[in-house]
Amino acid sequence: MPCYYYEIGELYSGTGTAQANAGNKKQVDGSGTSFDTEVVAGYLITINSETRVVESVTNATTLVVTVAFSASVALAAYTLVNLVNVEDLTVPVFSPKGTFVPFSQYLTLGNGLVRGLGWATARWLWGFLSNTQRDQLRLFCDDGSGNPLASNSVYIRTRNNEQTDAFAYYKANMVWPQEEEKQAAKRLTFAIDFQNLVEIVVS
């Protein structure tokens, strides 16, 4: 059981169609689905614009989410986010030090209060990463064919500043660092910025 929940993944369309079970809205029933091969616990699943965290996969056509869906609608296309804890990547990466800025601009209103506007941002910072760890993370910021990108749209779970540093899910733009300090097959002071954060409501 990891201590931290710095997770990262990408959005993809699930096979077949799915719906919340009418009698048990924590259960998702699929038609033509391959839950057993496409989904693992911790993934996000979105059906009819509602997103939930997969708690367990029962079989190819049934899975269970952590919080019940609000309604059961007809079978529909669905999307998945293959979130995985960085510590569980093929080449494990130890958890970074995470920082979180909820707003990018603060305006003082006519009544003296302050309104936070703009995108939330987050940063994952490591004192160093091995080259293989770095390359592992790089896979989330390429075009899918191994060609590196300056940024990519990803989903992350990261620590915010609220609820005693709770981890929350976000859609984000992952911005690869412009410069990398190399030394002894390592990358020193390695920081990945996540911009344009939009929190994904999973409950």
Added chain:
Amino acid sequence: MARVLTAGELAALREDGQKSELFVAILTPDTVYTARLNGVPTSNDEVGTITYDGGSGTPSDTRSHMTVLVGSSAGAYDKGTVRLRESISAASGTMAVGELSDIDWADNDYLTIVREWLLRPRHLRITSDGVVLMDYAITFDTPTYNPHLYPKPIPVISSHAAEWLDEQTGEAAILFDASESYTVGGAGAMTYAWSVEPSGTASWDDDTSATPTLTVTEAGITYTVECEVIWTYTAGSRAVSTHTYRHVFVFDKDNMPMTVFQLNNCSGIFDSGGWSFGVTAYGEAGRTEIRDRTLCVLFSRDHYGPKDVDEGSVGPLLAGATPIRENIISWGWIAGESIEWNPEQGTVSFEVQGPQYWLSQVEGFPQGIEDTTNDPAVWTQYKGLTPRAGTALFWLWRSTGPQCMDAFIFPDTVIAAGASPATLSEGIERQISVYDAPPMKLWQQISTVLYDAVRAHCVCDRYGRLFVQRNLNEIFEADRTAGNAPTVMALTNADWHGAVSFDRRIVTPAALLDMSGVAYHGGAVSVFFSLSPGHIFKLYGNIERAENLALWAGSNAQDFANAYCGLLFGNMNNEYPVVSTALAAINRAFDVAPWQYATLTVIESDTERGISGTFTLLPRRVSFSYDNDSGVCLTDIEWEAEGIPQDGITGDPPPQPPSIPTAAPPTPSTPPIPIPEIVTSKSCLMCSLTQTVVTFDVESDSPSWYDADPNGDMGAAGNFVACVAYDGKGYIVADGGGIWYCADLLGAIDGSISWTEEQSGYGWEDFRCVQLLDTNLPFILVQTNPARAWTGEWGALAEVFPPNLPVIGGVENCDTVPPENACQPGRAGNYKGLKQVTPDGTVASSVYIHPGGHYGAIFEMCDSLPSLPCSCELWKNVSYLGTGFIAISQSGRYIIMGASILDASTGTRGVVDGTWPETVMDTGVAGNYGVLEDEFGYWYYIKGGSGDLWRNGVEWADHTEFNLPGFSALMFGGQHDLSDDDSIYWQSSRGSVCFMDNHSPLIRYDKETLTWYHCVGDLETVLGTTSWNRSRGFWIFEVPEADIP
């Protein structure tokens, strides 16, 4: 219309975590049909049809008013673009295009018809026999209905759309709302027929509904929605319709719009009439990706909170109760670009302008419609004419606006019933006798007429919807209801940041408003005068005038006029003309149109000046700023406070012009010094198409006429177009070249008269105009070849000076130089105006020579005014003058355009000498105008087309009263000393005049006896024929009686 924000929307605007992503959708229109030009038109001038072959595609897919690219290679538009006037039906044949002259056609040019509709003018055309054709070819009776009795509907179907496919369903749903479409024609059922291209991945839930939903399933496609709005005015059987088109851009994560750009500016300004925005692009901006003048839609993805469930936009539009197009920020067409060549990263900045800009760029021919009590029978008539009806007809027939955008042309009344001076609630739509749009830009044609008549404004909102409405501050307070002008939101101090600034007037700009206007209803005309605040002006400010307004008729009309005057005056002195706020939210709820309010409550302790109260504010400038890094899109708004009406009272009519004195002047106390008196006789040189005659007693009851060319000196020339005479000398101008000079016109009496060809035309041909100068010395001729009018060489100008006269400028062949160079000050003297008429009698262009200024100057009308050479201060706002000049007044102060009179000293139009409104001017066929003013301030002019005589805006003499086909020219008895004139002469219009029927080529009005005289005399005997062959010109001059044998 504007709407009140819901509580949920207000809460969203006050949330933390608001941010936006902006995108630009750019139209790359599909190719519908391709073909090749099959032979060039006979001329590049006035091309209205072209022939084509080699067509590829489905002809029935083409639609009227689509854009046709003309290029030297497939798909190119290097030669230009034209409008497809009518859809085509075959792979070869004739293609009807919007009339144009600016494409150099070559055989086998590539023609590419694309699915695009641009704002373009639809020119009228006047045939040589005077028939008015709308949009080149449409006669009034072409349609199967009466187009002015049953005007086509004006479509209102919502703006372009930009949508994202749902990531899960792979669909996007776009709601349209055509339920606000309307007609000015009256009651009837409105139905709809919707279609979409391409249709394979799009479907309607109900393609005949007023509010259908389009569902599309493919991204990376621009769908084109077509809606036929059908108005059935006779139950079930007779209907008229208008087609309109919108684009729907559809995207997904693999088919993205332009994302890498910077929004430089985005604002809508009430006074400018609409919106524009600018973007700097860093890529995706090649000329194949972004065509010149293409459609761009700026849209957003907004979040009103930090979470995904907070995604959504807040906008003002509703379809029924469903918000639509909330993500659309603005749209327009690319009007300009700035390309930066930078080795590190090049950029290109585009300026995108809304419809108001484009309508301000295209020139339109004049529009004139008269009120009629019978069913209209020609394009210039409308039954029960109102500003709204006139504007609607203009919109429908003179532009492609209905195909491109929504237009709300509101009646100038607000409330449909219940007119009551007690509540000052308007209930009567004001009528006008004439809707007269002079030739100028389309936007100015609409807005000027409306503002002059009812002070209505034309403003486009950021959805490109045209609103024709009065200034909200100029409607009666009782009509400023929530239904007419909702309060979108009450601004609290949680809604703005920084500071709110108030510009407060403590010195009023207006001291008094002197208002006058005409209530026209059912042919009856009443004039009203009002003042505000009263006869004594306020301490500060100017005396302002609002003249010739269209006012309300009825028993309370004076009360209405007085109250209206107070309204206008109150608004002029608005205490808070500008209130500025910076809103702390993604707030796109406000716009500069339609009518809407916000309120802002200020308590005494809020400001250092202790102002307090609840301000009712009208948005006058709305701008959005966007920071790419933070995603923050904020709104700044400049407001105008609600105007407070002042008192208005009945004003005073101006004094009448002095009557013509009938009593003998008082005997001078001191006998005058006797001087030799030279008794002269009024004479007249006159020419027709083939004949010239002269008389030396034109003011006698029966003038004696003489053949002015008994020896046939000019026989070979013929086709005379003008003449001038002075000091016993005469000049005849012959079309086809040649100026003929006679040293002694009196020789006509004994047959010794002779003519010599003074100038042969320099090989240019087509002399047209003649004018005697103030100095009685040289005259000039303007020589233009209409065939060159559209080739860029138009404007050939010659100054020709007869022998034995001082040569000021010699002969100037301007044929090979640009017109503006030919008209440099200094070349001309203090000339009067000239006019040039094309051979078919229509006025195509004119040259004006200003009589004032140091040297005087020539103003030359082309398609658009060239850089004007003259800095003469008497001519102001020259760019406003537009085109279509026809004549210049005797004093040089006023010029007549196609159907308008302009005051050249102020650049204003609409009033001549403060005595009568231009709206009573004839608005029919342009041409054959003349204008004179006498020493009493009377204005005379000849109404175009029919050739009636008008004086001060009132028909003074109907040509039928004289059994004439109409008048064509007029002249005082002496050209240069009006005070001595006792006669005015009119010449009958073109065409044969039969003496046997008592027609006359010339009649005279004696201003002392107030009697009309036919100047026929013995002309029939002299000519030896019973007809006078097409009057062309005459000139009144004087010769000493002693010289007459």
